[in-house]
Amino acid sequence: MEVDTLRCLDGGFPRKQATYTPQDEKYELRRQRYKGQQYSHLYYCRLHKFREILTSAVKERWPRFPVCTILALEDGKDCVVIGTLYKQMRLKPSILDEYSKERSHVALAKPENFTCPDDYLILEDESGRIKLVGDNVVPSHYVTGVVVAICGQEGKDGEFNVQGILEPNLPPQHPHPNNTVLDDKYVAFVSGFKIGRNDSNPLQVQLLVDHLTGHLGEEQEQSLSAQIVRLIIAGDSVELQNNLLTGQSVSSKEQAKLIEPIKELDLILTQIAASMPIDIMPGPNDPSNFSLPQQPLHKCLFPGATVYSTFLTGTNPHQFELDGVQFLGTSGQNIDDLDKYSEGGDRLDFMERTLRWRHLAPTAPDTLGCYPFTDRDPFVIESCPHVYFCGNQPSYSSRMIKGPGGQMVLLVCIPRFYDTGSAVLVNLRTLQCHLLAFSTTFC
Amino acid sequence: MESKRRKSSTNSGPPLIPPSKRFQANGEGPAPPEPMEEEDFDVDVFLEEALLRDEELMESGVEGLAARLSKWKRKTVTSFDSRSSNIVFQQLDIDYIVGESEKDSTSGRAGPAAILRIFGVTEEGNSVCCHVHGFEPYFYISCLEDVGPDDIPKLRQALEGRMREANRNSKSPSFVTKIEVVQKRSLMYFQLQKSRPFLKITVALPTMVAGCRGILERGINIDGLGQKCFLTYESNVLFALRFMIDCEIVGGNWIELPAGKYRETTRKMSYCQLELDTSYKNVISHSSTGQYSKLAPFRILSFDIECAGRKGHFPEPEQDPVIQIANLVTVQGEQRPMVRSVLTLKACSPIVGADVMSFDTEKEVLLAWRDLIREVDPDIIIGYNICKFDLPYLIERAQVLKIGDFPLIGRIRNSRVRVRDTSFSSRQYGTRESKEVTIEGRVQFDLLQVMQRDYKLSSYSLNSVSAHFLGEQKEDVHHSIISDLQNGNPETRRRLAVYCLKDAYLPQRLLDKLMFMYNYIEMARVTGVPISFLLSRGQSIKVLSQILRKSRQRNFIVPNLKSQGGGQEGFEGATVLEAKAGFYEKPIATLDFASLYPSIMMAYNLCYCTLVKAEDLNKLNLAPEMVSRTPSGETFAKVTLEKGILPEILEELLSARKRAKADLKEAKDPFEKAVLDGRQLALKISANSVYGFTGATVGQLPCLEISSSVTSYGRQMIEHTKNLVEQHFNLSKGYEHQAEVVYGDTDSVMVQFGVHSVEEAMKLGREAAEIISGTFTKPIKLEFEKVYFPFLLISKKRYAGLYWTKTNTYDKMDTKGIETVRRDNCLLVKNLVNECLHKILVERDVAGAVQYVKNTISDLLMNRVDLSLLVITKGLTKTGDDYAVKAAHVELAERMRKRDAATAPTVGDRVPYVIIKAAKGAKAYEKSEDPIFVLENNIPIDPHYYLENQLSKPLLRIFEPILKNASKELLHGSHTRAVSISTPSNSGIMKFAKKQLSCIGCKTPISDESQTLCGHCNGREAELYQKTVVNVRELEQLFGRLWTQCQRCQGSLHQDVLCTSRDCPIFYRRKKAQKDLAEAEVQLDRWQF
Structure with missing residues (x-):
């Protein structure tokens, strides 16, 4: 079906357009398969990559200290080591807990956060590992898998007294196309429809659809809608009916139940796709694979929406360019995992950390499911996005951060639509963002 | 030369002792004593021959080694003056x-x-x-009535003559150095007179005690008196112990x-x-x-060796080199080891925090280890299975390599360490073959032996022990890989060294965690034996030591009695009241006798020296009120006549325990707490072993009169308690309910008071304990300790229940005799039993438990159970030919050897297997198969074997008291009708089968390879795709969790996981997840992205 004719809203406002370049290739697995690979290669690639990045930064920051491997450390001599952090955590859940004899010892209520004051950091490179000590190292800030350069000296007990930690910091950024974008265009972000949950509210979603497609409100609203050039759905559009998928045979009635949420989602997506371009990313509860990078949702799930060329299924993490503005984001697993295994002020802090660590998901594969890559680490952030978004967060928040090289990045937490009824709009020109909230109750 | 020669020297090394000097080894007297439990012999070691010629020792010749080692030397002695x-x-x-x-x-x-x-x-x-x-060795003999003081020189002469005859080669100028008359009293049987004369015979050397004893006991011809036999006293006391007793030295003081x-x-x-x-x-x-x-800051060395075995063989010292030795030295009381070092053969990359010393030849490695020991000078050497493997291996290996200077690792200059085979047998611990390596001046403490002694575990591998106590899995590198790592490069050897260091550290961590040092030193102090005895000998030496000490204070001497009447006759044991099986949903109060047997012995003054011989009863003319008759018919004198020494020992032990417990409550310092807790435990164990000592028919001083009296009193008390409870707590006495004793064990009675709340049951329990205690002789005391609610009583000694000591919440789930940890059970049984008990007792959901069992059985039949849950493990102790009956794991090991000798289990390994479906009529032992092989080839398991041989018994045991027709309901219900059998990929028929794609939805064969679904299923894509993808999701999740766990265990992110620990519960899951994921992805691929 040709969709060009649909690019005008019902009110006659032409929908603005923006040049879209997908950049998901690095997150696509293609035909890579599990063939007995182990995770060590991924860590190795990551360390290798960051060693390149960090070596020059180290020379600048600590010009007088030699860079050496953990093996080559000498007692009491100052030097710099580049390595992967490993956080030893007493409360970290383990699959072995399932086998512990004392049933009562298995914590019944899962705590939200597994950090505790006893946690400590270990620095590891290909040659060995060493425990980090000293006041300059804050274990609660870091997680396993982050690569850093550390300046300090080896003490008597084979521990490393940390004097300073150098993080990779923000990667270089393409200049923001301020001059080429002249008028206001918006990208809409939404996440967590969770269609299929017993108490989900179909009306709320429909309000969003109507608003986006320009079926709602006065002219002013419609003209605003016409400025939205793209919708990004950052994960958790449906709630998987796990109870029906245990492998036990199910009745045809229940089979229908299984498919209903997807059908409903397809209907919604079809409506939107008819009016504007959409990217849909898989999230933790979508019918996609579990490990990061999550592969695009299969088009056979959306027989309706697939017909439109405006409908795109993306990977998670998802990366693209719109009118020269770089976008990068996830459906939230990476940030949620940091929240479990480290401490920070708010979700934006975690997002900022991942940027400063130049790594989208440092906890993968340790506590975050991940494909065992052998030749690369796709989660290394090689160029700095202008907008860094994260779906399925408890509430909306945003912040602009600056990098040492003048990089400007907008961090956006996209709230769960299911809980908040909200979407987020980002202005491509100004990189300002605001909330778009829908409610089905009268105030 | 050899440090200690025992009766039989089995070492195969060159004979270092001139034949003429071997006399001591055979100088035990003509007839060897009958095999006894813990027969101890003194063996003399001669100073001049124990030492090599005093040439100064050669350094191992590796440059710079001495300097590297010397930093670990002990602090130099501050100068002192021996006069001040x-x-x-x-x-x-x-x-x-x-x-x-x-x-x-x-x-x-x-x-x-x-x-x-x-x-x-x-x-x-x-x-x-x-x-x-x-200090001179001595013993006593009874002084016969007609032997006067003048006869003593004659006796001495006769004995001296006989001894010289027996030991012709001795260069000792005299054997019997002194005989004197002493006034003592025999410990055995009650006597009125306080003392009578005995002869104390002092001999020149400790080994001569046994010789003299033999001669005197069998009879000796004394000039003018004729052939006389003597009863000897304290003639079987090891010399070192004799010295300790006489100087009042206790172990570790x-x-x-x-x-x-x-x-x-x-x-x-x-x-x-x-x-x-x-x-x-x-x-x-x-x-x-x-x-x-307190404890002195002694040095503890924990070490582990690695050997490069040949493929398919367990390492043998004759052929396989020692390639690495990891050492950790910890000073007692410090948190961290002061030395972490590993000696490696061939270059090895450095390891952070550890001293790596690499050498080009194996000789250098061994000698460097010797030097390390000498420099570090450990007081205690620990490890896992060091006594049976590591130490003998090192010494035998040095012999093979002809390194004569190696075994100089004791504290005595130039004194070589030797290995000998011993077998240790004790009623409590069973017979165990082991090797004894005597390292003079250094105590060996093999954690494996300790574990086997102190804990009942399903497996004693270091892996499962550390999983059990430290809560972590140990990485296990298969010995076939060890050689590959060794033959690699410095990096692979480093990998091995890290592993070796970890293995050396685990025993130290176990030692700390379980506070063995405190507990064992306390045990040595309480019982008065040297620390080394605690591991190498059984319980009775500890009791004997206490009896000897106490006797010495009271002027008693202990006769050398041997087994009474062949030792076969038993006596009636403890009473177990009939168990009224059932599921009790009202609180059950448990009344316990506190230290029942010790209390009985104290209350009734039961002892060797208070036992009145039947024939003495009339002779001694004792008033009836002066003696007590036990229910088993023996007579004992009451305290007023003679206080027994066993009651005295027990009183001291128990009051010391009470003090320790009181101090423990007061103590703040964790170290002090550890010491006190160790002490109170040692005291408790010692008190309980006194009774066993009197009943050990092949023991040192058995006295069945005492032990049978103890048990008879015990039985009486249990019965008495039962009657009293049921008479007192009933409706006629004004109580609301009729109390009922549902079960009684050796020292406890379980009562259902009929009340509904735990609180009321506790109140009545306390009341009952008080009333009934009042009717017993002190210090026998009935205590109320706990309430079981609910309580599942299966049969005698088998029950489960929630254990309450507080009224607000239960403490734990307590089970007895329900085999959840038996070795030959698969994990499925354990999980199922635990889950059922949890559902029944905690959730109080019997229907839920039944449903859970049904689901599990259905899963089993439908082949949905995780294979790792079905693995059964058995140790391979000898090769197939040596087993009389064909056993499943032995047969499997044989088959695996035919497949691949390199990875097949060898003697000493544990063999994991699953039972597979086989041809009809196949023997059980033919149906065992390697789990990995099963996984790789899709071989169907035999669910009926698991149902009938593994699940049914424990399940029925639990459910029979609860459920009518339990067997029919659980094992034969409708849930057992659907069965799924996978097709093996390697069977003969599969070679002829043609594979064809089928529709993912309905399994209809489809001819067009590009299609995923058949015509009928078109349109169901979304639904069917979801199913496929969910399967992948779950496997991915599992894959990630399993493999990252293994990375954490091995302690490295950047290196591949090598571990092949088959003891680890996730080993098969890891493998299976990998394989399943690959298969699930093939299915997903068919959806063509």
């Missing part, structure tokens, strides 16, 4: 050696004499070796040598920093209280 400073140290080991007697300390007698050596550590951490002179009463040895024989000489009269032994309760 006292030496105080904690002794850890006492042995003796035969040397020339010192002129000033003995009775002026020339010739060889025994010199005791006390090894220990001072508070400052300096090692001490103290030579104690002048502090010793003081007062200023001026000792001197420094002029010609040092040991590597100890302080080497002193003194007389036994000057040794001051401090009792372990106050400042002397």
Whole structure:
């Protein structure tokens, strides 16, 4: 079906357009398969990559200290080591807990956060590992898998007294196309429809659809809608009916139940796709694979929406360019995992950390499911996005951060639509963002 | 030369002792004593032949090694003056050696004499070796009525003559040095007179005691008196123990040598920093209280070796080199090891925090280890299975390599360490073959032996022990990989070294975690035996030591009685009241007798010295109120006549325990707490073993009159309690309910008072305990301890329930005799039983438990159970031919050897297997298969085997009291009708089968390879795709969790996981997840992205 004719809203406002370049290739697995690979290669690639990045930064920051491997450390001599952090955590859940004899010892209520004051950091490179000590190292800030350069000296007990930690910091950024974008265009972000949950509210979603497609409100609203050039759905559009998928045979009635949420989602997506371009990313509860990078949702799930060329299924993490503005984001697993295994002020802090660590998901594969890559680490952030978004967060928040090289990045937490009824709009020109909230109750 | 020669020297090395000097080894007397439990022999070691010619020792010849090792030396001794400073140290080991007697300390007698050596550590951490002179071996014999004082020289002459006859080659100038008359009393049987004469026979050397004993017991012809037999007393006491008893030294206590009463040895024989000489009269032994309760900062070496075995063989010292030795030295009381070092053969990359020393030849490795031990000078050597494997291996390997200087790892200069086979048998621990390696002055503490002694576990591999106590899995590198790692490069050897270090560290961590050092030293102090006895000997030596000590105080002497009447006759054991099986949903109060058997012995004054012989009963003319008759018909004198020594020992033990427990409550310092807790535990165990000692028919001093009296009283009390409870707590006495005793064990009675709340049951329980205690002789006391609610009583000694000591919440789930940890059960049984009990007892959901069982059985039949849950593991102790009956795991090991000899399990390995479906009529042992093989080839397991041989018994046991028709309901219900059998990928028929794609939705074959679904299923894509993808999701999740766990275990992110620990519960899951994921992805691929 040709969709060009649909690019005008019902009110006659032409929908603005923006040049879209997908950049998901690095997150696509293609035909890579599990063939007995182990995770060590991924860590190795990551360390290798960051060693390149960090070596020059180290020379600048600590010009007088030699860079050496953990093996080559000498007692009491100052030097710099580049390595992967490993956080030893007493409360970290383990699959072995399932086998512990004392049933009562298995914590019944899962705590939200597994950090505790006893946690400590270990620095590891290909040659060995060493425990980090000293006041300059804050274990609660870091997680396993982050690569850093550390300046300090080896003490008597084979521990490393940390004097300073150098993080990779923000990667270089393409200049923001301020001059080429002249008028206001918006990208809409939404996440967590969770269609299929017993108490989900179909009306709320429909309000969003109507608003986006320009079926709602006065002219002013419609003209605003016409400025939205793209919708990004950052994960958790449906709630998987796990109870029906245990492998036990199910009745045809229940089979229908299984498919209903997807059908409903397809209907919604079809409506939107008819009016504007959409990217849909898989999230933790979508019918996609579990490990990061999550592969695009299969088009056979959306027989309706697939017909439109405006409908795109993306990977998670998802990366693209719109009118020269770089976008990068996830459906939230990476940030949620940091929240479990480290401490920070708010979700934006975690997002900022991942940027400063130049790594989208440092906890993968340790506590975050991940494909065992052998030749690369796709989660290394090689160029700095202008907008860094994260779906399925408890509430909306945003912040602009600056990098040492003048990089400007907008961090956006996209709230769960299911809980908040909200979407987020980002202005491509100004990189300002605001909330778009829908409610089905009268105030 | 050889440090200690025992009765049979089995080492195969070159004979280092001139034949003429072997006499001692065979000098036990003509007829060997009957095999006894824990028969102990003194074996004399002669000083001059124990030492090599005093040439100074050669360094191992590796440059710079000495300097690297010397930093670990002990602190130098601060200068002291033997005339003005006292030496105080904690002794850890006492042995003796035969040397020339010192002129000033003995009775002026020339010739060889025994010199005791006390090894220990001072508070400052300096090692001490103290030579104690002048203590002579002796024993007693009864003085016959008609032997007058004049006959003593005749006896001496006769005995001397017989001894010389038996030991022709001895160069000892005399054997029997002294015979004197002493006034003592036999411990055996009650007597009225307080003492009578005995002869104390002193001999020149400790081994002569046994010789004399044999001669005197069998009869000796004394000039003018004719053939006489004598009963000997205290003739079976090891010399070192004799010395400790007489000097009131207990194991591991502090010793003081007062200023001026000792001197420094002029010609040092040991590597100890302080080497002193003194007389036994000057040794001051401090009792372990106050400042002397602490532990000295002794050094503990924990080590582990790696050998490069050949493929398919367990390492043998004749062929396979030792490639790495990891060492950890910890100073007692410190948190971190002071030395972490690994010696490797061939270059090895450095390891952070550890000293890596690499050598080009195996000889250098071994010698470097010897030097390390000498420099570090450990007081205690620990490890896992070191006594049976590591130490003998090192020594035998050095023999093979002809490194004569290697086994000089003891504390005595130039004294070689030897290996001998021993077998240790005890009623409590069973017979165990082991090797004994005597390292003079250093105590060996093999954690494997400790574990086997102190804990009942399903497996004693280091992996499962550390999983059990430390809560972590140990990485396990298969010995076939070890050689590959060794033959690689410095990096792979480093990998191995890290693993080896970890293995060396685990025993130390177990030692700390389980506080063995505290507990064992406390045990040694309480029972008075050296620490080394605690592991190498059974319970009875501990009791005997206490009896001897107590007897000495009371002027008793202990007769050398051997087994009474063949030892086969048993006596009636403890009573177990009939169990009224059922599921009790009302609280069950448990009344326990606190230390029942010790209390009985105390209450009724049961002892050797209070037992009145039947024939004496009339003779002694004792008033009836002066004696008590036990329910088993024996007569014992009451306290008023004679206080028994066993009750006295028990009183002291129990009151010390009470004190320790009270102190424990007060104590704040964790170390002090650890010591006190160790002490109270040691006291409890010791008190309980006294009863066992009297009943051990092949023991040192059995007395069935005592033990049968104890049990008869016990039975009486249980019955009495039962009757009293049921008479008192009933409707007629004004209680609301009729109390009912549902079960009674050896020392506890379980009562259902009929009340509904735990609180009320507790109140009644306390009341009952008080009332009934009042009817018993003190100190027998009935205590109310806990309430079970709900309570599932299956049968005698089998029950489960929630355990309450507080009214608000239960403490734990307590089970007895429900085999959840049996070795030959698969994990599925354990999980199922635990889950059922949890559902029944905690959730109170019997229907839910039944449903859970049904689901599990259905899963089993439908082949949905995780294979790792079905793995059964058995140890391969000998090769197939040696087993009389064909066993599943042995047959499997044989088959695996045919497949691939390199990875097949060898003797000593544990063999995991699953039971597979086989041809009809196949024997059970033919149906075993390697789980990996099963996984790879899709071989169907035999669900019926698991259902019938593994699940049914434990399940029925639990459910029979609860459920009518449990068997029918659980094992034969409708849930058992659907069965799924996978098709093996390697079976013959599959070679002829043609594979064809089928529709993912309905399994209809489809011809077009590009299609995923058949025509009928088109349109169901979204639904079917979801199913496929969910399967992948779950496997991905599992894959990630499993493999990252293994990375955490191995402690490295950047290196591949090598571990093949089949003991680890996730090993098969890891493998299976990998394989399943690959298969699931093939399915997903068909959806063509």
